[in-house]
Amino acid sequence: MTRYKITNVFAALALGCLIVAFTQSTKVIQDALVVKAPFEMPAIRIPNFSQCDTFIVTSFGARKGDQQSTTAAIAAAIKKANASGGGVVLIPPGEWLTGKIHLKSNVNLHLAKGAQLLFSGNPEDYLPAVSSTWEGMECMNYSPLIYAYDCKNVAISGQGEIKAKMEVWQKWFARPKAHMESIKRLYNLAWDRKPLKQRKMVNDTAHLRPQFIQFNRCENVLIEGITITNSPFWTIHPYLSKNVVIRKVNVYAHGHNNDGVDPEMSQNVLIENCTFDQGDDAIAIKSGRNPEGWIYKTPSKNVVIRNCVVKNGHQLVAIGSELSGGIENVFVDQCEVLQGAKLDHLIFIKTNERMGGYVKNIFASNIKSGKIDLGILGIETDVLYQWRTLVPTYERKLTPIQDIFLENVSAADVKFVSRVLGQNELPVKNVNLRAVTASSVAGERYIQENLQGFTVN
Known part of the structure; x- marks a missing residue:
């Protein structure tokens, strides 16, 4: 470097x-x-890690086609690298079947060019349950496929690929009644501030799919160069983490809830030179659901997204809907959504009457896009999804939203340029559009409900 x-x-x-x-x-x-x-x-x-030793997993017993030996070898190499004061755990070229990988501090999991880590699709391989989250609520769940908890100086790098087998996970995409009752139970456990040990969600009915990569309460994190194919749930999830750089990463994941990157209650984050081909949002910035965000009081803050390309996704950048801890200081610059991409918005801020939190200081500039199914900017304050009928509003907390700046943004066909749907009791404040254009607008160009301060130049 x-x-x-x-x-x-x-x-x-x-x-x-x-x-x-x-x-x-x-x-x-x-x-x-x-x-x-x-x-x-x-x-x-x-x-x-330029001053660190390299620990090749074959020296620890990894064998192609042997998931058990490779999983054990990667764990042993990580333990050795950590014990030595820092090291690079090298995955050589070839396909390597593996179960879960738990990183430790001062370890770089490096995939050589031509290397592929193929992760088991058997949920039993991701037990015992670990401290994780589901849509903004903490719980004991299946381990993320790659997981780091309370680590410092951790990385995943190289020109290789990590890939998830999806045969079981894709069956879990469905949301039958048993699943919905389980997430309702988790919601109520979180609302009642029950301790984590009581929120065990590993059973025959919950089917809460794990994230592919989760950095949980980590510092100084780097993901660089790799290709990620498929994901059970959110693809890259920095949670309560600080100092995170994700660059030159290619993500392809078209399953349910397959966001590309979800920084949640994380600060000082850079996402650059990445390519996203997603079944959900390319990047979704979050900060906990209801009590989780209110208790931690740790906003997602200082997030820069630049020079990224989106091939498909619901939004280029979504903010929320889990944002109870607040979101501020987001800068999206020099990004492109390719012609023919499936997209709802470029920037979409979403919340509801239960979230509280806040959103402020959101900047987007120098963005180009093809056709967008909805519009360039969307702000909605009544987005509840399945929660609308699952649980009632126990406590009403509105979300202040203010200071949104878009400049030099262009798109092809859209239904609207901006749509802001604020609350009568708490209007959205200060939305500024400068050189924000579309080739054609099918409906009303600017849709506004409960917006104070709107500037177009």
Whole structure:
């Protein structure tokens, strides 16, 4: 990783980033990445493993076609790399069947070019249950396929591929009555502030699919270069994490709830030079559902998304609907949605009367898109999905939404340029559109309900 001597901070900012090396007690170096944004953005510390030893999994007993030996070998290599003060766990070329992978601090899981980690589709391989989440609520659930909890300096890198077998997970996409009753039970456990140990959701009826990758309460996280194919649930989920960089990652996942990246209650996040081909939102920024967000009081904050391409997805960037901890300081820049992509909005802010939280300081610029099924900007304050009939409103908390700025954004055919549906009691405030255009608009160009302060230039 290249390092620059600091001579002129303003010149470095003009380049978009500045990298400086920090040393620490482990063999892992921390590099500080300074990112240009229209708000004060702290330097993002990410791990640099250039001074670390490499631990090839075949030296620990990994064998092609043997899931049990490969799973054990990866775990042993991770343990050794962690114990040595930091290391690179190398997956060599070829297809390697595996079960769950639990990362540790100061470890880089590196996939060589031509390497494929093919993850088991058997839910039993992701037990025992671990501390995880389901749609903004904490629970004990199946382990994410790749999981890190309370880790520092962790990475997944390389030119290889991670892929999920989907035969069982895709059967779980359905939401029969038993599943709906299980998520209703979890909602009520969370609402009653029951401890995590009482929220065990691994049973024959819940079928709460695990995330593919979850960094839970981690610091200094890097995902770089890899290809991800398929996912049981959300694809990349930084949860309560700080200093996260996701770059040059290609994601293809077209199942139910297959968002690309879901930063949740996470701060100082950079997502750049990635390609998304999704069955749901390309990027969805979240911050917990109801009590989870209110208790942690940790907004998703300082999130920069740049130079990304969307081939398919519901939205380029969604904000919410789980946003009870608040979301602020988001910058989307230099992104493109390809012609022919299936898309509802470029930017979609969604909440409801139960969420509380807040949304502010959202910036989007220099975005190009083909046809959009709905419109460029959507803001809705009554998005409840299945929860509308599953549980009543126990406590009404509206979401203040303000300071939304779009500039130099163009699309082909749309139904509207912007649609803002605020609450009468708490209008949306300060929406600014500058050089936001569409080739054709099928309906009303600007739809507004309960909006205070709307500027078009």
